[in-house]
Amino acid sequence: MKDDGREQSETAGLVRAAQAGEKAAFDRLVPLYQRQAVALALGILRNKDDAAEVVQEAFVKAYLGLGGLSRPERFRFWLLKIVANEAISRRRAARRHRISTRLFIAIRTERRSPRPQEGEDADELQNAVEQAMRQLTDKEARAIALFGLDDLPHEEVGQIMGCSAGAVRWHVHRARKKLRVLLKEYLE
């Protein structure tokens, strides 16, 4: 969703109404931003079920913390920050519980087959991307996922991540470099 001036003012109006206790206003905000929230969660987690859980949790937190949002026109930015934080928390929790399997070893030793046909082994590609993303640091995963969103400038990505635009570019560069190696077979 392109957050232009008109949409920003509409969003701000709905946020103010929701802050005043009008739940219906928040219910109207959800469909406006849920697609972008899910896209960001998917960008970090690469898993639909996890993304759905994260987005649900993020909207609940946003609803509960709406009173603390001093600039209603910044709702989208604020929500995306919550989504990104939730997704990273889930990533860390999953990492703690996961049996440690290094993707470098997994991909290079187990996957010797040629690149799968389009659509035929899409699940395999999906799995490979999901595992490759796990090899990135939290900052790299967050940066490349936010960078993947259509209309988010580096400065805003930096604000969400709590770092400079230059640092965002560095994390994106590092992430791409790692993914290029990990997903080499799928890029040829």
Added chain:
Amino acid sequence: MNQGDPKIDDLLQRNVQRQLETFDWDRLSARLSGRLDRIEHQRLSPRRQWPAAAAAAIILLAIVLGGTVWRWEARMHGHPDVMQQIMAGVLDAGPLGDPISRTDNLVASTDPQAILLPQQAQLISGDPLLKPHSLWDQMPASAGYTKERPQ
């Protein structure tokens, strides 16, 4: 540094788009609505409950106070014979300033000289109440028992 890598970016973008296409939006909406409704219900519940709780507290307080007053009144007015007995006892005690006639019996002594002083109540050593009451204290020394605890 950030020239971009079209292949990687395209791969990641396609991956997200593909998952978005098959994403279960209805399920997400239903779950989210359910959670938000529950939160809203919990938020409103205390507001609805506090007037009822306040009313219940007031009623309970009234019952307790009413019961206490009723019992007090019943004690004071419900049994006039008790009050009359108390008042009669006070009147029978005689006029104030003449306590001597009531203290004669207080002399607890077997000493005749003490009895001649009717205003004094004396306790003498022969009074059985002053004897040691502990069995240890009453035990004769010849019995060989001692109060000392064995080490």
